[in-house]
Amino acid sequence: MMGEQKTKAAGARVEVRNLTKKFGDLLVLDDISFNVEKGEFLCIVGPTGCGKTTFLNSLTRLYDLTAGEILVNGEAVDPKKHNISYIFQEYSAMPWLSVEDNIRFGLDIKGVPKQEAQENVEEMLEIVGLEKFRKQYPHQLSASMLQRVSIARAFATKPDLLLMDEPYGQLDIELRFKLEDELIKLWEKLGTTVLFITHNIEEAVYLGQNIMVLTNKPTKVKTVIPDEIPHPRDVTAPEFVKLRNYVTDMIKWW
Amino acid sequence: MQTKTPAQERRDKIVFGTLAVFLFLVIWYLVTKLTAFGEIFPDPVTVLANIGDKFVNPLGKVTLAGHILVSIRRVMAAFVVAAAGGIVLGVTMGWYPVVEAIFKPIIEFLRPIPPIAWIPISILWYGFSEMSKYFLIFLASFFVITISVYSGVKSVDPMLIRAARMLGAKDNQLFTTIIIPSVVPYIFSGLQVALGNSWASIVAAEMVQSNMGVGWIIITGQQSSNMVQIVTGIVCIAVVGMLLVMIMRGLENKLCAWNKQGR
Numbered sequence: 324m325m326g327e328q329k330t331k332a333a334g335a336r337v338e339v340r341n342l343t344k345k346f347g348d349l350l351v352l353d354d355i356s357f358n359v360e361k362g363e364f365l366c367i368v369g370p371t372g373c374g375k376t377t378f379l380n381s382l383t384r385l386y387d388l389t390a391g392e393i394l395v396n397g398e399a400v401d402p403k404k405h406n407i408s409y410i411f412q413e414y415s416a417m418p419w420l421s422v423e424d425n426i427r428f429g430l431d432i433k434g435v436p437k438q439e440a441q442e443n444v445e446e447m448l449e450i451v452g453l454e455k456f457r458k459q460y461p462h463q464l465s466a467s468m469l470q471r472v473s474i475a476r477a478f479a480t481k482p483d484l485l486l487m488d489e490p491y492g493q494l495d496i497e498l499r500f501k502l503e504d505e506l507i508k509l510w511e512k513l514g515t516t517v518l519f520i521t522h523n524i525e526e527a528v529y530l531g532q533n534i535m536v537l538t539n540k541p542t543k544v545k546t547v548i549p550d551e552i553p554h555p556r557d558v559t560a561p562e563f564v565k566l567r568n569y570v571t572d573m574i575k576w577w
Numbered sequence: 578m579q580t581k582t583p584a585q586e587r588r589d590k591i592v593f594g595t596l597a598v599f600l601f602l603v604i605w606y607l608v609t610k611l612t613a614f615g616e617i618f619p620d621p622v623t624v625l626a627n628i629g630d631k632f633v634n635p636l637g638k639v640t641l642a643g644h645i646l647v648s649i650r651r652v653m654a655a656f657v658v659a660a661a662g663g664i665v666l667g668v669t670m671g672w673y674p675v676v677e678a679i680f681k682p683i684i685e686f687l688r689p690i691p692p693i694a695w696i697p698i699s700i701l702w703y704g705f706s707e708m709s710k711y712f713l714i715f716l717a718s719f720f721v722i723t724i725s726v727y728s729g730v731k732s733v734d735p736m737l738i739r740a741a742r743m744l745g746a747k748d749n750q751l752f753t754t755i756i757i758p759s760v761v762p763y764i765f766s767g768l769q770v771a772l773g774n775s776w777a778s779i780v781a782a783e784m785v786q787s788n789m790g791v792g793w794i795i796i797t798g799q800q801s802s803n804m805v806q807i808v809t810g811i812v813c814i815a816v817v818g819m820l821l822v823m824i825m826r827g828l829e830n831k832l833c834a835w836n837k838q839g840r
Contacts, residue, residue, distance in 0.1 A: 409743035429744035
């Protein structure tokens, strides 16, 4: 395949040290420390309202930290410096840009040369199956297509670190399965480090190499469970069900 | 009921619209011919004939087309300046908190004053010069545009800002790639309202003091008890006002095809 070497992301190593976040007096994140290895696919699960999104937003410095530090490849995290992409729960396609211009957005921001940008856009259009809709505007698209635009936009920059905050939360189950498989394919191909937040245990067990379980507020890391079932995973296989039940037990706070 | 294609819908609109206008003219004609209303109001045929006549023979100094062009020129000269200034001020107010803190109270104070309230000042300052009209039109459009653009900057979707930031956008990139495109529909809605205001204000200004323009047609019609001339002026004002709005909408549809509200 053309430009094969280009399609490989470096994969970032993430170190989180004593991450603490308070909103006023409310302690939300309580002294969290962990590492994510290069190219690792880490799923983060936890009870509803446990501060998963706060966790990710602190990680990307959308929020200032109360204490602690986050290092990407040994340096303080900075989206202007590190090649990070973020896929939000809400749709975030730019309404004034066509599908292909949306996908190109991050590449333009980063000043990727035109030729290379176009190749990446074409590749992503094909992977998410939106070639026929390249000239359409977001208001002409369905919910699933919108989320695929966000995914394509995030992957087009070949990020070293990809953060996903319940990206499939609003999609129907069939589509979720399809996009989960697409995500795995992209991850395997690109070698990106992925942090995937979800409240859906089955989704976490289906996707992750490791599953980090968070506690109720104030949030700490309860445990990290390795998930060594080879891809493609079968949600009905006994080993899958067993692991899913185990993660469910770990998450229970009642 | 079967669904219609967009082409059919457009055709229906034109057909029914034309019919409605025609029907309105017929009723107008019949009412003036069959009732006492005809003694105090001209029938449409007379008015239309007068409009046609005055496009050829001058009314006062120039023809009807001349009066319309004079009014449009007055509006456009000041409107363009107000639009440029309003867009710049609105964007900077929305983007820089200090600029917002300084200008917002002033703008909010001046904005509710109807443009015609400035007419006495415009006369005392600028007399009968063109400048007195420009001054009014500027006031009629500047605040409206400024506030519209400002609120546009304020209502940029924070989600899009986050998305752009996460993709590494610096402040200046954020401004050009997210803020400006988000604000374009607000610019247009501000321009549309401002243009309507301006057109209404120029008529008022010309009625108070001028020797040309559509407002002048009406007021001289009143002074000479010439009802046909008054209605001629009113019809011109309506048609031109409508055309200005249509041109503005057309422009918006071209430039904001992505915007659902713009369709």
